[in-house]
Amino acid sequence: MxxxxxxxxxxxxxxxxxxxxxxxxxxxxxxxxxxxxxxxxxxxxxxxxxxxxxDKKGLLQAVIAEIDAEMSDRLCAISSRAKTAWQGFVDENIAYIEMALEPEIRRIMLLDGPAVLGDPSNWPNQNACLRSMTASVQKLIDEGTIRHVDAEATARLVNGATLSAALWIAGAEDPEAASRKATEAFLVMVSGLLKETVPA
Amino acid sequence: MxxxxxxxxxxxxxxxxxxxxxxxxxxxxxxxxxxxxxxxxxxxxxxxxxxxxxDKKGLLQAVIAEIDAEMSDRLCAISSRAKTAWQGFVDENIAYIEMALEPEIRRIMLLDGPAVLGDPSNWPNQNACLRSMTASVQKLIDEGTIRHVDAEATARLVNGATLSAALWIAGAEDPEAASRKATEAFLVMVSGLLKETVPA
DNA sequence: TCAATTAACATACGTGGCGTATGCGAATAA
DNA sequence: TTATTCGCATACGCCACGTATGTTAATTGA
Structure with a gap:
């Protein structure tokens, strides 16, 4: 052998x-x-x-980089399947909420990661998720679908909202109901970004 | 003596x-x-x-309860000063972003707290902030200013957005600029909650 | 009023986890 | 072939946490 x-x-x-x-x-x-x-x-x-x-932190960084890459792949695949950029943006965020419900992602990426390594926005070569989200927003601005806001700031806001929603759903007594409420509220809220009334 | x-x-x-x-x-x-x-x-x-x-966790809980009460007081004072409920809601969120920029609050309430005790929405008798925010949203629904969404879900979404914005601003190269961008993007986004076009 | 008990701490001890220093065999380089 | 680096294991010391055990003062109760 x-x-x-x-x-x-x-x-x-x-x-x-x-x-x-x-x-x-x-x-x-x-x-x-x-x-x-x-x-x-x-x-x-x-x-x-x-x-x-x-050290232990270095290993956590490596783990986070791996998970981040996987998440980014999954999100890209989802947004690329959508018919319009706006629908892709929405789908991407709904998918992000669902991913954040997975215990592994919640624990490592959303709870321990920020506490040990500091806020994700300061993570050097990872958080591909955030970059992908920023790109989606920028695309929507360029094609004139949403108002002329700062892409990065908007991506952060939206991402924080979905993240918080996921944590809430995960801890809710009735996750099914919470998920529906959160999704609906999310759609209403982000409709404020649109130049014209929501098409769907 | x-x-x-x-x-x-x-x-x-x-x-x-x-x-x-x-x-x-x-x-x-x-x-x-x-x-x-x-x-x-x-x-x-x-x-x-x-x-x-x-144990150590118990002490952290006590510290968090204290800080949470202080934050809630400050937020209530701010929203009660506003002329309209909508303006109070906006002011409250801007204030929340500013509070989240304080190192003590960021570190304890936003990073270590969730990692050690789990997500804030599961904290039993604290997170008065969230309750206060939920109440504000409910008030806006009742008076017909915003659409009929779930108050708690919306409060969570909005709170997560501001939280994420604060972390971003705190780590930004130019916090001043980031703060302006985030505030503007926030106002645009939450305008989606309004029944009619933004009055201000 | 005087034991007996409990409350509010301090002290002492054991254990486990982390980081570092060291060792060692195998691969590579000279 | 010898020397050196690489990849990992072993061994050591330290620190922090939790618990078990005092110790003193306050409270109860008969």
Whole structure:
């Protein structure tokens, strides 16, 4: 049985650490996740972790970068399927709410991430989600669908609204009902961005 | 020099612990704040802390309850000064953004609080801010100023938007400009809630 | 009024988690 | 071949948290 090439082994180690940490962070939370525990479950030790990621925060950054990329992919796929840019914008935000309902994303991206690394807007090379959302808004401005507002500020506002809605729904006694209410209220609110009355 | 009555001594101990923790949490963050350190600075030990608050989380809850009450007071004062309910609603949200720019509130209420205690909407007897915001929205619905949306969902959405805006502004290279952009975009967005075109 | 109990803390102890320093084998470079 | 770097494991010390155990003063109750 031939051994794998060295480069592959290293990449595999990194991947195993990220996967183990991702699972531990999602289920127990960042603070409660013991590095000894989840490195052990990956068949490694903290030595490998410190070598590759520097410290616990560094590993969290790597986990966040991975999840962020996945979220961005999913959002892009959704908005690209829409017939109009506006519908794509709306779909993207509804999808964001649904993603934020997934425990892993809520825990890591919305709760622990900001607390440990600071606000997402200061994360250097990730938050592809925000960039994608900003691009969508800019597109709507350029094609004249919505009013001439600042794209980045609007993207942040809308994103914060959906995020907050998701947290609310997740904790609600009746998530189904909360989801419907939130979606409806969201559509009404963002209709203020439109130049003319909402077409749909 | 007569000693103070017993009840007062106890209340004083609690107040000293909360004040010391509040300062430590705000400046160093919840995770980095050592209980030995800030109880010592208050002239006490961890024994007093565990007796009164159970554990570190319990103390954080007390700190959050205090700050939440202060924020609620400030917001109520602002909205009550406004000429119309809509103007009060807008003022309240602008004020919320400004409050969220204060490092103490950002750190404790917006970053560490949710990470440690879970989302604010699940906090039992606090988040008076949210209740006050919900009441404002309900009032606007009742008087026919805004469309018939769910008050709580709308309050959450709007609050999340302002929160996100504040975090963005705080981390922006040019906070002044960011603040102006965010405020303008906010006004445009929430105008979607109005039944008729924005009066101001 | 005088035990007995409880409240309000302080002290002491054990444990676990983190970071760093060190070691070691394998791969690469010289 | 030797030297050096790389990839990881092992070993150590420290600090912080939680708990168990005092200790003193106030309160109860008979």
């Amino acid at each position: 031939a051994h794998k090439p060295r480069k592959e082994m290293i990449a595999e180690t990194r991947a195993k650490l990220i996967a183990a940490a991702r699972h531990a962070f999602a289920t127990q939370g960042y603070a409660e996740a013991s590095m000894d525990d989840f490195t052990g479950q990956a068949g490694l030790t903290r030595g490998a972790l410190y070598h590759h990621f520097g | 007569a000693h103070k009555p017993r009840k007062e001594m106890i209340a004083e101990t609690r107040a000293k612990l909360i004040a010391a923790a509040r300062h430590a949490f705000a400046t160093q963050g919840y995770a980095e704040a050592s209980m030995d350190d800030f109880t010592g600075q208050a002239g006490l030990t961890r024994g007093a802390l565990y007796h009164h608050f159970g």
